[in-house]
Amino acid sequence: MVNCFYFGLLHGFGFAGALANIGLPQQDIPWALAFFNIGVEIGQIAFVLVVLAFIKLLSYKKNCPVLIKKIPAYAIGGVASFWLIERVVGFWMQKLINRV
Numbered sequence: 001m002v003n004c005f006y007f008g009l010l011h012g013f014g015f016a017g018a019l020a021n022i023g024l025p026q027q028d029i030p031w032a033l034a035f036f037n038i039g040v041e042i043g044q045i046a047f048v049l050v051v052l053a054f055i056k057l058l059s060y061k062k063n064c065p066v067l068i069k070k071i072p073a074y075a076i077g078g079v080a081s082f083w084l085i086e087r088v089v090g091f092w093m094q095k096l097i098n099r100v
Helices: 002-021 026-059 072-100
Strands: none
Touching: 002 026, 026 072
């Protein structure tokens, strides 16, 4: 739990620095960070609610195969894996480009 806090704090400082670099006035940065985080949380909650509704809908089907009930979990894992790989490759490619 503490590690998550520090990671979030570090990530927030990085985002705040990026906002300052693009010219956002210093007094507007806390509001921009707050509303960005609120928007992210609302998006995550909406996504979870859609997935839970889909799972609930599948639970009403008595003869629904177990594999179909696992689709949401596999879809979430697949998208998360794609994003992770995309970002790691992008990070390392940027490091290689900066060396040249």
